[in-house]
Amino acid sequence: MHWEAYVGPLAQGAWVTIQLTVYSTILGGIMSFASGIGKLSPNWFIKSLSVIYIEVFRGTSLLVQLFWLYFALPIAGDLIGIDLRLPPVVAGVLALGLNIGAYGAEVVRGAIQAVSRNQYEAARALNFTPRQALWRVALPQAIPEMMPSFCNLAVQNLKDTALASLISLSDLAFKAEQLRNYYQNSETIYTIILFMYFGMALVLTAIMRTLEHSVSRWRRARR
């Protein structure tokens, strides 16, 4: 056993995985709201843009998107004369964030549509503008409904970061592969890695639960 030799690389890998997860989850959150609300927009241009984004990213595989951004985008950039070579980190965060954002968009859309019609009518009767009705009436009620699905998506995203190792990002899965090549001790290494991902997922779930608790504070305050 080479415990001391494992700890360093695994900690480095875990740190990369955590950073990837955080950045791409934030990007995913922004994309979820932008395109989820966009899909409900009365403006046909915004609406079709959101629908195309959601369908393309939900309809294709994450790994295809990741490879496309990393290997194909630079060539597409060449054709139009722009340098679109992305560093692996940027390609990884973009692919992960855009992918999870498309799934999140459907959650946002569903939750906003689930807000009772009466709420919109009341907002209208009180002379709220559509923007105010969305931000001050619909979203505060919809966001707590989204949280359980967002929690699942965040864990999904954490798991998906492992795919970034395939575009040479040195995350946890990548370090595991390196250690395995070096020590030829697959069982131990992969068992450790599986438990590390499991631990990170538990922590992430706890964080998302705390967030859920805080966005639904107003409900308890009212009762």
Place this chain on the structure above:
Amino acid sequence: MLFGYSWDTSHGEWAFALSILPMLLRGLVVTIEASIVGFFVAMVIGLALAALKGARSRIVAWPAAFVTEFIRDTPLLVQLFFLYYVLPDYGIILPAFLTGALALGIQYSAYTSEVYRAGIEAVEPGQHEAAKALDITPRRTFTHIVLPQAVPRVIPALGNYLVSIMKDVPVLSVVTVLEMLNVAKIIGDQTFDYLVPLSMVGALYLILTLVASAIVRIVDVSLPKRGLSLR
């Protein structure tokens, strides 16, 4: 050269695209095969997990719940590497395709087990009470009353996971399975043109998932909502 087809790089992008289409379609067939095998594994293991989790004894139910949670919270890629490198140490040597399909099946069994559980629990308690009042044995209640009502609820949800499995098949490329993405990657590595093959894979994936989702929806609509006779 791949699968006996050769690519045409000298007559422009469209000729190139056309020349690699047969290779990508060969990859597509492997993608569909892996999805279907993985899906069946997921259905079987998921059923076992659901049955164990539903057990009265906590010594059985609790570990099953832990295993489900563990499978669900760890990446498919790492599970796949685990199976691919560790199974041979125990003398289980499977072809890469089967190892991949097994990994897909194990990953998704965590999800399908929840689908079964939710489907069975969604059957109204009144149905159990009525069966009890009519003196039907618990076993007969399960097979003739609960299952026929649970199956129509379970099938569409399982179908959605089949579509998800299709989108996870490219992960199998890391253990040398020649599915669609791997074929495109090899073409790209050899011709230095990744744009055309990878974009084609994206387009083919869109078609594949649209068709698969449409089939799932048709099955969903055509299922009798009040219950399915299993005879």
